[in-house]
Amino acid sequence: MDQNMNFRISEKIFSNYLSFLIGSFSLLAILACKENKDRGQEDISAELSEESKANRKWPEPSSTMEGIAIYENFEDLEPVFHLENDTTYVINFWATWCKPCIKELPYFEAVDSIYSDKKLKVVLVSLDFPKQIEDKLVPFVREKKLNSKVLVLLDGKYNNWIDKVSEDWSGAIPATYIYKGEQTKLIGTSFENLAQIEKEIKEFL
Numbered sequence: 595m596d597q598n599m600n601f602r603i604s605e606k607i608f609s610n611y612l613s614f615l616i617g618s619f620s621l622l623a624i625l626a627c628k629e630n631k632d633r634g635q636e637d638i639s640a641e642l643s644e645e646s647k648a649n650r651k652w653p654e655p656s657s658t659m660e661g662i663a664i665y666e667n668f669e670d671l672e673p674v675f676h677l678e679n680d681t682t683y684v685i686n687f688w689a690t691w692c693k694p695c696i697k698e699l700p701y702f703e704a705v706d707s708i709y710s711d712k713k714l715k716v717v718l719v720s721l722d723f724p725k726q727i728e729d730k731l732v733p734f735v736r737e738k739k740l741n742s743k744v745l746v747l748l749d750g751k752y753n754n755w756i757d758k759v760s761e762d763w764s765g766a767i768p769a770t771y772i773y774k775g776e777q778t779k780l781i782g783t784s785f786e787n788l789a790q791i792e793k794e795i796k797e798f799l
Contacts, residue, residue, distance in 0.1 A: 660732050663745040668755035681713040682774040682798040687767045689721045690730045694784040695768040701788045706742045716742040774798045
């Protein structure tokens, strides 16, 4: 009788111990699964972040006029200054009413042609006033047959965004912003000849 009772007690203790072990292993398995899931989510997030950077596209303009992209606000155009690839971007701020700007435009056109086999893109950002786009800018681009990418920024709140281009820029034009990845440079004066522009560009190629 006592022997049977002792056997039942031992069996109960063993059963409880077995349940404890199963519960412990289950808990460890759940924790390990959660850790792997978290790591997986982190890896996926990192991959998506890198993919997002790689697939970052040229921003859509507010409108266009004869193939010229028009951006109403700087925020819409801002991604152009942060494209993450191995291309060198030469971004020139100009206007049809700016004589020094007009004088140096042929040099940028020459750069666009000379370095057409390189990963280099010339972008001419016109700061012409809204009323001048149709009557002055469009005819000018058509007459000069500009091959570089021409676009318009109509955001007249210059003090709100010039520092976002470069803290070295006073806001005066012509001004040229060159960058490739994290390497950047702002030239706040006009170029007198093609050689001057090429000297600046070669630092990025």
